[in-house]
Amino acid sequence: MKHLELVELWNSAHTAWAADQPLPDELEAWRASYSGKGKSAIDKAAMPEPWVGDLASKPVAVTMGIHPGVADPAFQHREGAWPNTIQDQHDGSYADWAATGPYFGDVWESAHGVNVHSGHRMRFLSAWTGKDLMPSQVVDFTVYPWHAADWKTNAFKLDPEVLREYVLEPIASTGATWAFGFGKDWWELIEALDLPILDRLGDGGRPYPTQVDHRRWLVAEGPDGLRIAAMRMDSMPIPPTKEETEDLRRVLESGPAGENRKRNMSIELESDLAARLREMDMSYMNITRLMLAIDDVELAVDSWQADEKDDGVALVYRDDVVVTIQPEWADFMTEAPAGTSVSPGTEGNHRLPLPPAATGPAKTTRKVTKEPKPLGMCPECFNVLNPDGSCPMECGE
Structure with missing residues (x-):
């Protein structure tokens, strides 16, 4: 109709x-x-x-x-x-x-x-x-x-x-x-x-x-x-x-529900990789910045695997490691990763450069927390506040 x-x-x-x-x-x-x-x-x-x-x-x-x-x-x-x-x-x-x-x-x-x-x-x-x-x-x-x-x-x-x-x-x-x-x-x-x-x-x-x-x-x-x-x-x-x-x-x-532009990783691979990065305590924000940086440089990736020390992730294309991601990158605080270009690494590999963490390596276990019951009310938008006093609409405290 x-x-x-x-x-x-x-x-x-x-x-x-x-x-x-x-x-x-x-x-x-x-x-x-x-x-x-x-x-x-x-x-x-x-x-x-x-x-x-x-x-x-x-x-x-x-x-x-x-x-x-x-x-x-x-x-x-x-x-x-x-x-x-x-x-x-x-x-x-x-x-x-x-x-x-x-x-x-x-x-x-x-x-x-x-x-x-x-x-x-x-x-x-x-x-x-x-x-x-x-x-x-x-x-x-x-x-x-x-x-x-x-x-x-x-x-x-x-x-x-x-x-x-x-x-x-x-x-x-x-x-x-x-x-x-x-x-x-x-x-x-x-x-x-x-x-x-x-x-x-x-x-x-x-x-x-x-x-x-x-x-x-x-x-x-x-x-x-x-x-x-x-x-x-x-x-x-x-x-x-x-x-x-x-x-x-x-x-x-930029995904399958949008313009259907050519992607450098499949949806299944991206979801699986994101779950692994979350286990490294990388925030959603930083995971997305990483994914966008990979897309920006049109870097092809067809799988991921644990790196040689089993404390990070190696992104692979046709059996070659093209990007390595370390736990200490989990907390980088920049507007976007520094990976606007891909520079050659040792032994023919390529690395997407990212800044190191300011406070050392992050834990490698996933945190599971129960969402607390919200209390209070924001005086600006009148929504119920979270227990820490923060507004769900980010109006302030």
Whole structure:
């Protein structure tokens, strides 16, 4: 389904909902995919919200949520502020109302305060696109458009064809090439729908310069070239900072989910090598700098092995060692490795030069730590702080 067809469908569906009339059969089947009872049941008095934002803005990327959350009767119930606004100011058009970016406006924020959730997503999409997006340009779809006060994941059984026809195909039709979901529900949904997996970043996958070691990404293939990236964390799934988002785009678009440029290492080799480097206590940031340096000099690598002293890693191409990585390199603190060129080493080998560590060799065992329960609140962005007083959005302490 094209996004303009989706607009027509939901405009008519909203008119039916406002008059307390049955929805079209295909939407009733969609609504029936969630079977929560009692406090977890659908709020039938609340308006469904399949997306917010302007679909005509030709977004480069969109965000996605599983469901719209608990409803505020003063806004989302029949005779509430939003249905009245849709009828009085937009001639009954749900799409025209959604295109105004209503959750960033004074009407909503005067009752609920600054919309931190939507603000995070706007900053993330602005960093991804490299543009200062207006609220109407922040397009956010939901997989299940109906409100529920206490959402139960195990009560949701979505038909893959429903997701494709009513969510993913319309997203691709807008011109978006990337769609982002945040939280383990999205990760699990992608795996449950058996979508083709294109890439994995973070622990268990390719490294990228994240400042949160437990941030992980799963990238799947959707219709018409759409790339679906799901992020999960051990704590609140807050989108990364501007700088990390820019690095994330570079890593994703230089991989199998992006421009499909010729790579100097296979995805499997890169993931396996990253796991070995983590055992040497090399940070994700430094592992990524190393990988980018190898790519920058177009150095071919087809395997890795323990070096002669069994305390480092030797990168190999056609049985020749081309780069050696020592534990003392694990903590180098430069903007990027010094390896902008490859210089000949002894006996015909080549070395990618990196600075030595300032504090000596790192341990060679992997550290496994349990993520502490976050406490406190940041006075700048109002997110829950980590126990050490640091803000997950890096606003400060």
